[in-house]
Amino acid sequence: MTAMTPAGSEATSEAADHRVHLLREMLRIRRLEERCAELYSATLIRGFLHLAIGEEACAVGVMEALRPEDAVVATYREHGHALARGMTMRSVMAELEGKVEGCSRGRGGSMHLFDSATRFFGGNAIVGGGLPLAVGLALADHLQGQHRVTACFFGDGAVAEGEFHESMNLAALWHLPVLFCCENNLYGMGTALERAESETDLSLKAAGYRVPSWEVDGMDVLAVEEAAGRAAEAVRAGGGPHFLELRTYRFRAHSMYDPDRYRDKAEIEQWKHRDPIPQLVARLSAGEELGEGELDRMEAEVAAEIEDAVAYADAGTLEPVEDLERFVTSPEPAARP
Amino acid sequence: MSTVTYREAMRQALREALQRDERVFLMGEDVGRYGGCYAVSLGLLEEFGPERVRDTPLSESAFVGAGIGAALGGMRPIVEIMTVNFSLLALDQIVNNAATLLYMSGGQFNVPIVIRMTTGAGRQLAAQHSHSLEGWYAHIPGIRVLAPATLEDARGMLWPALDDPDPVLIFEHGTLYNAEGELDDDAGAVDITAAAVRRPGTDVTIIGYGGTLRTALGAAEELAGEGVDAEVIDLRSLRPLDTDTFVSSVARTHRAVVVDEGWRTGSLSAEVSARITEEVFYDLDAPVARVCSAEVPMPYAKHLEDVAVPRVCDVVDAVHRSGA
Numbered sequence: 001m002t003a004m005t006p007a008g009s010e011a012t013s014e015a016a017d018h019r020v021h022l023l024r025e026m027l028r029i030r031r032l033e034e035r036c037a038e039l040y041s042a043t044l045i046r047g048f049l050h051l052a053i054g055e056e057a058c059a060v061g062v063m064e065a066l067r068p069e070d071a072v073v074a075t076y077r078e079h080g081h082a083l084a085r086g087m088t089m090r091s092v093m094a095e096l097e098g099k100v101e102g103c104s105r106g107r108g109g110s111m112h113l114f115d116s117a118t119r120f121f122g123g124n125a126i127v128g129g130g131l132p133l134a135v136g137l138a139l140a141d142h143l144q145g146q147h148r149v150t151a152c153f154f155g156d157g158a159v160a161e162g163e164f165h166e167s168m169n170l171a172a173l174w175h176l177p178v179l180f181c182c183e184n185n186l187y188g189m190g191t192a193l194e195r196a197e198s199e200t201d202l203s204l205k206a207a208g209y210r211v212p213s214w215e216v217d218g219m220d221v222l223a224v225e226e227a228a229g230r231a232a233e234a235v236r237a238g239g240g241p242h243f244l245e246l247r248t249y250r251f252r253a254h255s256m257y258d259p260d261r262y263r264d265k266a267e268i269e270q271w272k273h274r275d276p277i278p279q280l281v282a283r284l285s286a287g288e289e290l291g292e293g294e295l296d297r298m299e300a301e302v303a304a305e306i307e308d309a310v311a312y313a314d315a316g317t318l319e320p321v322e323d324l325e326r327f328v329t330s331p332e333p334a335a336r337p
Numbered sequence: 338m339s340t341v342t343y344r345e346a347m348r349q350a351l352r353e354a355l356q357r358d359e360r361v362f363l364m365g366e367d368v369g370r371y372g373g374c375y376a377v378s379l380g381l382l383e384e385f386g387p388e389r390v391r392d393t394p395l396s397e398s399a400f401v402g403a404g405i406g407a408a409l410g411g412m413r414p415i416v417e418i419m420t421v422n423f424s425l426l427a428l429d430q431i432v433n434n435a436a437t438l439l440y441m442s443g444g445q446f447n448v449p450i451v452i453r454m455t456t457g458a459g460r461q462l463a464a465q466h467s468h469s470l471e472g473w474y475a476h477i478p479g480i481r482v483l484a485p486a487t488l489e490d491a492r493g494m495l496w497p498a499l500d501d502p503d504p505v506l507i508f509e510h511g512t513l514y515n516a517e518g519e520l521d522d523d524a525g526a527v528d529i530t531a532a533a534v535r536r537p538g539t540d541v542t543i544i545g546y547g548g549t550l551r552t553a554l555g556a557a558e559e560l561a562g563e564g565v566d567a568e569v570i571d572l573r574s575l576r577p578l579d580t581d582t583f584v585s586s587v588a589r590t591h592r593a594v595v596v597d598e599g600w601r602t603g604s605l606s607a608e609v610s611a612r613i614t615e616e617v618f619y620d621l622d623a624p625v626a627r628v629c630s631a632e633v634p635m636p637y638a639k640h641l642e643d644v645a646v647p648r649v650c651d652v653v654d655a656v657h658r659s660g661a
Contacts, residue, residue, distance in 0.1 A: 071410070105443030114442035121409060121446065126433050132399045133434060136406020136414075143362065143388065143412060163429070166399030173394065327444040328478050330502035 016289040022064070022221050023280050023290070024298055026056040029080040030277060031302050032089060035310065036079070036096060036110075040256050044314075045096045047109045048125075050077040054219075054251035057276035058183050059084040061224025062151055062244070065179075065232040069119070071141075071150040073134040075183075076111035076125035077250075081153060087115045089309035099316030106319055107327070127188070128161030130154065131180075135167050138176035138241075149235045151179045157188025159205060160196050168209040171241040178241040179232055180211070183218065189254045190262040206243035218248030219274040251275075339522055344514040346488045346524075347377045350495035351415065353525075355385050358413055361499060364391035364400055365417030374419045375455060375514050401427035401452065405435050405504075408450040413499050418454040421470045421508065435504040436479030447502045451495065457548045457598055458646050459512040464634035467642075469598040471508040471547070472605035475575040481505045482575040483529055484547035486513070488520045490573065493527030501529075508575075510548030510598075529574055532582035538568035541592040541661040544583050544609055546572035549596040549647055556596075556652035565661050575605060583609065584616045591622040592659045596647050601629035623659040628652050 033051045040049050052059070059080035066072070066085075074081040082092055087103060095102025096110055104114045104123070112123035121137065124130035134152030141148045158164050159182065171178045182202055186193050193200050206213035212234070216227040224246060231242040249271040253260040284290035341349070354361045363378060363385075369392040372379035382390040393400040397418060404416040418424045424431065431452065439447045458467035475482045481501060485491045491509070498505040535550065536557050545553035550571045557567040568590055570583045587593045593613050597606035610625040631645040 103443070104441060104445070107443045108441045112441045114445050116442075116445040121406075122438070122442070124434075126429055129402070129429055129433055132402020132430060133406035133409065135399060136403035136408070137410045138406075139403055140407040140410025140412045143407070144410075163398050163402065166394075166396035167402070169394060170396060170399045170403060327440045329481075330439065330447045331444075332502060 016287070019222070019280070019284055019289055020294070022060055022225065023277070023284065024302070025060045025084055026221060026277050026280070027298060027302050028089070028305065029056045029059065029083050032083065032092070032306055032309070033079055035306050037252075037256070039096070039310070045110065046098075047111070048076070049110050049256045050254065051252045052077045052080045052250060054271065054275065055183060055185060055248045056080050057221035057224050058181070058218045058246045058248050061221045062153075062179075062181050062228040064225045065228035066149060066151055069146070069148050071119040071121060071137045071148065073121045073130040073137070073150065073152045074123060075130065075153055075155060076123065077155070078113055078123050078153070079110070082113045082115070082120060085115075085118045085120050087113065087118055087120060089305055090312040091115070093309040093313040094316045097313040097316060098318070099313055100319040101312070101316040128154065128158040128163035131158070131163050131167035134178050135171045135176060138171065138178045139174065142174070142176055147236055149177050149179050149232050151181055151232070153181045153183060155188065156182060156184040156186065156193050156202065157191075157196070158182075159202055160188065168206065168211060168241070168243075172209040172211050175240040177235045179228070179235050180206070180241060180243040181228070182243065182245050183248055184245055185248050185250045187254070187263070190258070192262070202245045203243070211241050211243045212239070213243035213245060215245045215247065218246035219276045219279065221276055221280060338519045340517060341488060341520045342514065343488055343491045343516045344375065344377055346491035346520055347495075347509065348379065348381070350492050351378060351381060352384070354415065354495055354499055355381065355389060358499070360411065360413040361415060362389040362391060362412065363415045363417065364393050364404065366393055366395060366419055368392060368417050373417070375511070377514070378417070397423055397426035398430055402430040402434065404450050404452070405430055405438075405448050408448045409438070409446055413449055415451045415453065415495070415499070418452060420466050420511075421454050421456040422465050422468055424454050424470070431474070431480070431504070431506070432477055436477050439503065440479060448504050449499070449502050451498045451505045451507060453507045453509060455511045456508040457510040457512060458630070458635050458642055459548070461637055461639055461642060462635075463637040467635035469630065471506075471575055472597070472599040474506050475605055475608070477576070479503065480576065481529070482508070484508045484510075484573060484575055486510070486547050486550035486571050486573070488516070488518050489524060490527055492520060492524045494529055496526040497529045508547055512548055530579065532573050532579040533571045534568060534582070534586065535571045536567065536569040538566040538590065540566045540590055541594060541656050541659060542568045542570060542583065542586040542590045543594045543596060543652060543656070544570045544572065545596040546575060547598070549598055552647050552649055552652055553596050555649040556656065559649060559653050560656055565656065567656065567661070572609070578608070578612070580612050580616065584613060587613050588617045588620045591620055592656075592661050593621070594626045594628060594652060594655045594659060596628045596652055598630050598646055600632050601627060602632065604629055626655040626659050628655050
């Protein structure tokens with residue numbers, strides 16, 4: 001053991017640890033979703049199941065830029081956002097199995113993960129429908145003098161919705177602290193961006209509302225984290241809404257029902273070369289930041305966490321049918337004078 | 338007692354809400370500098386400032402959704418939509434978000450928002466400003482739907498609506514804003530859960546709400562001249578419906594006429610009629626009668642609009658047909 005450490009090395013090792021942490025977070029999402037696909041085939045998960053395999057860097061990178069007091073509004077492809085935000089794998093898996101231990105008591109399923117503890121406002125399955133909610137959360141923060149950020153995720157498909165344009169305008173007009181995170185995976189379900197948009201440069205749309213925007217390599221978690229960090233701090237400092245276009249790709253079909261007839265196999269393979277996980281592994285290995293056998297250990301730990309979550313969900317309980325109407329309205333009725 | 342209009346009673350309610358709770362703010366198209374499309378919020382911008390009386394762009398979906406988001410974030414927004422027809426541009430936010438979030442989140446996220454809007458015909462505003470679609474909203478679980486028909490309710494429904502932890506929609510009939518009457522100076526919050534007997538009677542029950550309450554009361558007056566003693570019920574809350582009040586009335590009078598400015602097919606009047614049939618069928622001396630709007634998009638020409646909506650004479654005829 002050396003008595004003295006060079007000044008920079010502690011910081012360097014902290015940064016390296018952080019990069020390993022990012023890898024672990026992406027791996028947790030990837031492996032959980034792979035397990036979800038199996039459980040879907042085994043009919044333990046039903047309904048629509050949208051996997052974000054390939055897009056993990058977006059969720060992980062952005063969440064790193066947020067603080068606990070910030071808010072998140074996500075889409076129906078949100079398992080990754082939920083995990084990266086700090087929701088437990090157990091609560092997510094129990095939700096997917098429709099159990100009362102699930103984060104939404106089994107009322108929401110894959111498309112509607114919610115968690116008040118981490119200020120995770122869904123799990124929204126109407127494309128574009130979450131954007132006005134994010135504007136409103138930011139408005140509440142503004143009116144209450146809170147310096148918080150609301151991160152709002154949506155896909156390129158949402159850009160065609162009126163709610164996108166109305167929300168961008170309102171957030172910009174009122175200078176509200178929203179971080180708009182567009183995960184551009186090039187397809188709105190089966191419709192390619194160029195078949196849906198007269199202008200495919202999405203940052204120009206943000207510019208139309210005077211919202212500062214960045215185009216980011218959404219397959220590079222470090223690039224996403226860096227851009228999201230800068231944008232979130234600008235938003236937090238009172239700089240008004242910002243827009244990130246995260247250029248990404250989903251490796252799997254839109255949902256478990258989708259035969260994926262509309263994409264060229266070669267295109268999918270080409271994007272797989274840019275898989276955010278092997279990319280980061282290669283980078284960490286080259287820099288000797290990932291020690292010998294560390295990836296295997298990480299894989300084993302993640303696998304154990306997933307099996308624990310699945311066991312937890314399997315052992316979970318079904319909500320009594322007598323509770324079917326619970327939470328249609330709040331438990332306490334409207335006040336009488 | 339003071340003489341006030343329905344509009345002024347609404348404004349008093351808004352002012353009180355803004356004074357009493359700093360979480361309350363009002364937003365909508367032209368609620369501020371213009372003073373409100375129907376002048377309900379006139380003067381409130383000057384009194385409370387632009388942060389709390391917020392003019393919005395013509396973006397119904399965004400500002401209603403922003404109201405929902407602000408409610409999630411701890412505020413108590415009052416969102417004004419100019420007319421029920423425009424609310425269709427925000428239907429996604431009201432039906433898919435406001436009404437579902439509490440349930441979908443397993444009880445974690447309630448939405449304490451109040452959405453006010455004008456409804457109804459009678460002002461020659463034709464087919465895109467005159468419809469009565471509150472019955473549609475009354476179909477949706479997860480929201481409360483109110484229809485203030487009196488000065489007391491215009492003054493008193495807002496505060497309990499804001500106290501409700503869940504979304505409340507308030508429908509103000511456009512022809513009521515100028516209605517004038519006496520209101521207690523200390524008038525305040527009213528119960529928003531029960532229907533009200535506005536005129537006791539023994540021979541027939543006439544059920545109305547919002548704009549049709551006047552029609553029902555007018556018919557009752559005319560019928561009184563013929564020796565028919567009609568009871569008039571004001572539904573007040575369209576969701577949840579206070580079934581007990583109108584059903585127990587019908588059990589006493591044995592006859593029912595439902596007056597609804599919505600179209601007959603699939604209407605709120607159909608729901609009320611069905612509940613009467615389900616609960617007190619054997620007490621009825623005649624089939625339940627309905628007086629609804631003609632099944633046409635609302636026409637502009639006055640003589641056509643006049644006959645398209647329920648009139649006093651239509652209600653009187655329906656009562657006659659029921660044998661009272």
